[in-house]
Amino acid sequence: MRSGLMRKDLEGKIKGIVDALFINIPSGVGSTRKDLRLNQAEEKAVLTRGAEWAIKRGFGTAEDLRFIEEGGCIPGADPDEVSRKAMDRGRPQLGTLGSGNHFVEVGYVEEVFSSEKAQVLGLEKDQITVIVHTGSRGLGHQVCDDHIRVMLQAARKYEIELPDRQLCCAPITSPEGRKYLAAMAGAANFAFTNRQMITHWVRETFQHILGKSSGLNLVYDVCHNIAKIETHSVDGKLRKLCVHRKGATRAFPPGHPDIPENYRGIGQPVLIPGDMGRYSYVLVGTQKAYEETFGSTCHGAGRLMSRHQAKKVAKGRSIERELEDKGIYVRGAGRGTIVEEISEAYKDVDDVVRVVDGAGISEIVAKLRPLGVIKG
Secondary structure, rough: EEEEHHHHHOOOOHHHHHHHHHHHHHHHOOOOOOOOOOHHHHHHHHHOOOOOHHHHHOOOHHHHHEEHHHOOOOOOOOOHHOOHHHHHHHHOOOOOOOOOOOOEEEEEEEEEHHHHHHHHHOOOOEEEEEEEEEOOOHHHHHHHHHHHHHHHHHHHHHHOOOOOOOHOOOOOHHHHHHHHHHHHHHHHHHHHHHHHHHHHHHHHHHHHHHHHHHHHHHHHEOOOOOOOOEEEEOOOEEEEEEEEEEEEEOOOOOOOOOOHHHHHOOEEEEOOOOOOOOOEEEEEEOOOHHHOOEEEOOOOOOEOHHHHHHHHOOOOOHHHHHHHOOOOEEEEEOHHHHHOHHHEEOOOHHHHHHHHHHHHOEEEEEEEEEEEEOOO
């Protein structure tokens, strides 16, 4: 999200905002909401309708839908293909951040690389921004677990040779493939709804702390770790393909009809977070990405260390104090999450985006620097 605030407007107020966000957005392993009770029928509606479900209930505005990939709803979702266990796990978790590398980050635009494209995205130097990274919570995790077992059996059934069992799969048109895509679409719609609700609570928090509207508007909501049916050119012919972006995000070129009309002249916004101690980037998709990577680019810096290694490196250090010395205030559900997410655990996203930009599969627009972060 971009705001109508500048960095100077939050001087002396970041701690208050981060503390309030930490209270208003439950985070951590197994985090749940006690102020939102979903029954089974409503949860099925979330899986079917996505972000629109949240907006109909006052969490944001219809304008937000224009700036969410697929309008906040992947078609073809079938809640009946989502297991009862997955539904039970998801029901109390809607509107929560979760754990691991999920976060809400308040930052500012430190540098603009393309003033023309930044202007189209509504970004300018020193402007306050907010990034939300979370997904389908326990529901999506359970959908994955449930279908891994199915796909392992399917691979044997269809005599698919697997180089690694984690690459288990089934033909898209098989019963197993169709059921998985229907369940996965439901999980994606849960994720869109989850982020939409958190977006609403971020806006409410800023309003409460500042006593005025912060003008927080959605720049873009893009998904990753998802399979989508798209049209691409293969050997000079247009074909329908199932594009599975794992550890990747969409990066469609200028002119593509699936991009919000406001951005069609510059390409789809690409969001590449770094880590809580350094910076993140906003880029746009390119024609070269469409031709060479099925319109895809990376979705983050990527880890250098396992969580266990990160804990060893952070032993005896006060990570919160180190970050505060850099001007970054952090709140986490537990010390474990914060030490697992130290900057050294990740590649320097500066290097990553320069490779992406140099390869021509995304173009750098702006660099964002964190001021305050809540971690799961």
